[in-house]
Structure formats: C-alpha cells, structure tokens
Amino acid sequence: MDPNSAKVDATAATSAIHRKFIRRFAASLGIIIACFALVLLGLDQAGRLPPPPLTANVCIDEKFRFLAQQDLKNVDLIAVGSSVTWRNLDLAVVKKAGLSKHPLNVAPCYLHAGETTYFTEFLLSRMSKVKQVITVVAPRDFEQCKQPNEAFFSRPLAEAYIFEGMPSFPIYLSNLKPALFVRDLLHIREMRQDPQHQFSIVMDGYGSGPLYSSSDWLPEPLLVPTCFQALAELEKVVNRHDARLIVAAFPMQPAWRDLHDPDGSLLDAFEQRLKSVLRSPTTAFVSGRQRALQDLHYADGVHFLWSSAQTYTRLVMNALTSKQAAVIPASSE
Template sequence: MLHAAGRLPPPPITATNCIDEKFRFLHDQKTLDPYLIAVGSSVTWRNLNFAALDSSTRQRLRPVNAAPCYLDIEETGQLTRFMVDRYDNVRTVLTVVAMRDFQQCTGDRFFSRGLLSGYLDRTVPSALIYLRNFRPKNFLKDVLHIRGMRDGSDIQNPLVMDPYGSGPLRIAEPDPRHDVVIDPQCFRQLADLAGWLHHRHIRMVVVTMPDMPAWIDRYDPGAVRSNAWRSQLRYLADQGAFKLLDGNRYRHDPRFVDPAHFHWSETAGFTRWLSQKGAFAPTALAMHE
C-alpha cells in the first residue's frame, strides 16, 4: 500500500534516507558498467551535472554519481572500495570535497558490504532488509515525507536523482551555515584511498569546492584556514596521490546554496569547467591545476 501511494521509504541499509535512496537508485539501474564513478558526500552528489557534457564524453565515461550524503572522507573510502570491487571497468574515481568532509574520520563502518551486495544483486529481498533494520521512528517520518522529497516539492530536502544519480538543489536563499573544524586524520585517509586506487591502476581526481564568500566573511576572515586546507591537499597531490582541481579557480562569484553546494543552475558550468581542466581525460595530466 505504501509503495502504491509513493510513500514507501527505501530499504534501510543504513536507515539514513538520503544514503539508502542512492542505494535504491543503484539497485534500479539494470546495466551499470561505469568507466567513471563519482563518490563522496552530498558535496559530490549535488554539484555534478554529467548531462552538461557532450554525448561522446558521456558515452566514453558511462558516468555514475554514486555519492549519497553525510559521508566523511573515511566513509567515502569505504564506499569507493565497494564500488571499485563491484564494477570491473572503473578507471577514474572523482570526488568533490568541502572542508566539512574533513571534520571527523572515525573509521566506523556505515554499511554492511554483504547486505548491500545482496540488495544490488537481488539475492536479498527488500522485505528482509525492512525487517532486519526496522527503526519505527525513522520509518514513520520517512513515510510522511518521502514522496515530496522524491518529486522535489520538498525543496529543502530533495531526493530527486537525474539519470546519472546527481541530485539537484534549487534553494534560492544562500545560507553560510556553520563553522567547521578539520580532523588531520582525514588527510591520511584520503592518501590511503588514493594509494589503494593507484595499485588498482585507477585514476583519482579530487575537486575542492570554491570558498563561499559569506562563509569566509563570517568564519574564516582572510581565508586562513581554507588556504591551509587547500595547501595540505596540494601537498598530497604533489606527492602523486591524485589529480587536484582547486575550485577557487572555477570562476568569480558562482551561485551557492551553502558552503558545500551550488545551486543546480551552476552545476552545468562547473562540470564543463572540470572537463576543460582534464578531470575526465582518459590519461593523467598535471597533478594539480
């Protein structure tokens, strides 16, 4: 009955709707064979628009935006390893990051690989997952709101997915949100992931979000901490860990929703800029731009 009414939440692999909805998206794709996967937090999910690329590039990349929400760098590594183990032809991993992705890297596992594999392979029935991970409060809350999230009428928390898995944000009023504190362990986790991908002969591309001026003015005057964060990423890129594209070189005054997300109208231009800078090139270019 809930399914027929459009109110059935996704199977609760994690019991976090924006993560489980991305797993539902992957489950519903019958023939995924990506050359490029995008993995990360909602900074990756919300800010890429692969439809803006020309058709020959899309055909070559077969891109999938597998990023859900809320992931820190260590959790991004967990999901990346799962995706690379699952899809044999991945040759590029792309992640878009903001400072908030580096706030805490605890090493906690946020999903069961076996359960997610069974769900995607259709060897574990969805009904079993609902029973196994049933959380009444979360479930009832999602029943009330999931339809509006999926059709985009809930503009604050949309779960709309485009054909590649990206999720638009169209909130008109920008919000600088809150301050962040960096956990140095996250840089080590990012380097470990890059090393793991290198041994798999997979290219990693890391893209930083541009500074939102309102956030800088409120929390980081002079961009001292932002510059230090970017410098640490440049250091890792110079060691050969990954290709780095600094979003501060994208363009002046892009349209933000908050410090971690563009308005959807900005994502096409941002994605084309990434293409121009070699993010989707078949061979590695200079390690940072």
C-alpha cells in the same frame, strides 16, 4: 500403574505441549511478517515507502536504492563523496566532455572522508570497468572521521541488494528503526518528487541531486587529521583497482568565506593539506581558488544552485582536458 509408563506419558504430554506452542508461535510470527509485508506493499503503492534501511538514513539509503535499480556493468567513471559531490557535478557535462561514456554519480548525503573511502572500495570491488573516480571535497567532509576506512553499513547485505538482485524485504525486516521509519514515510513522497523541497532527494538519470532553492547553511569548518589520512587511503583504494583519482576542491560560498575565512588562509591551507597527502602521479587535483569560479550562484555554503553546478562541472572538465595550472599532478607537490 507402571511408574515408568507414567513418566513416558508425562514426557509425551509435555512434548506435545511444546510442539503446539512452537506451531502457534511460528504461525503467529508468519502472520506478523505477512502483515508487515502488506503494510510495506501498501506504502509502496501510495508512494510513501522509505528506501530499504541499510543505514537508517533516508538520504544515504535512497542512493543505495537508486544503485540497486541501475545496470552497473558498464559504468566507467564514478563520482564519490558527500552531497558536495552529489549536488555539484552534472555528469551529462562529464560525458559530453569525453571523459567518460558511462558515468554515474554514486555519492549520497552526509558522508565524511573515511566513509567515502569505505563506500568507494565496496563499489570498485564489483565494478571492474571503472577507470576514473572523481570527488569534490569541502572542509565539511573532513570534520569527523573515526578511521581512514570507516564502515557504516553491512557490506554483505548491501552487496546482495545492489549487485545480486536480492529483494528489499529482508532489509526492512532486519534493519527497520520504527521511529525513523514513521518519520520518513511522512515526507518521502515529497522529497522524491519536489525538487524545491528543503531536503529534496530528486535525482537525474546519472544519480546527481540538483538543488534549486537556497538556504543560509554555513557550516563551521573543523578539520580532523584522520580525514586527510582517509583521502590518502581513497587514493590507494582507487589505484589498487587500476583507476585514476580526480580530487576537486569546492569553491566555498562568498558568505561562508566572509564568516569563516576572511583572509583566505584557511582555504589555502586546506588545499595544501589535500595535495600533500596525494602521492600517485596519475592523480589530478583541481583547485577551488580559480577566479572563474567567483561568479557562480550558491544554494548554501557548500552547494551550487543547479545551473551553476553545471557551469562548475564544465570548468572542472576544462581544467582536466587542458594544461591549466589548476590541474596539479599530486606527485609534484
């Protein structure tokens, strides 16, 4: 037998084995992906499908899901920040006050100031009609910042999902964290449907997240300098996109003040630091130290119950549309 022919036959046999393995592997992979898609479909039909895991935090990802379902073309005002913004502003009141025709609360949970800056820049880069950006801040927003503009999700993936209509399946396929996914699917239906749930993510048509039940959460203040740099960067981002920034300092719960700031010096210093980093003459600052805010009802240290959130929003709007001293052009500080 010709040795060269034997080598050719052996090579051909090896190649055939490789091709067979690749076909079987591809088929197996296809079956696994198809089964995974069927699992997601079944969970969706049962109301148990967590939002696409862009960050693997269900509260943040639920806001991404909400945004992907909205028509964002004509939005002219966005509310940004953490749950201090998400749960404390009623944008129906903002619209009624005439500040905006198409407002949207884009704030999720848990963000710190640097992450808010990143998220705001991401949104404004694709939402050119936004002319006003409002944020409500509390010391909790300033407790952790690695940098002034801090990325916390894949921008290309989020852009494709929110603005370009990409299906959510690739996000599940690439970013799924099994343990978190299982935990979330056990609770997601109740979180979406029950406004009394401890971790409710029920949203109104404007994207706000009302609270109707109370807790004893009184977060200890920890103010990180980088977070104040992040607020300054947020102002620059907003101005670069030809929009106006409105910063409202949250009026902290009396029980929180009694525990962490009995003489008021901490919150006075906090507001002064906020104003000191804001430079644009178009920026407005609304103090949280107004007497009219003292009789509102709280869910916890940094959130109002919804009826008081509506009242608070009206007070902020009144401050912005009048000449009250609570509205301070930052450049005058």
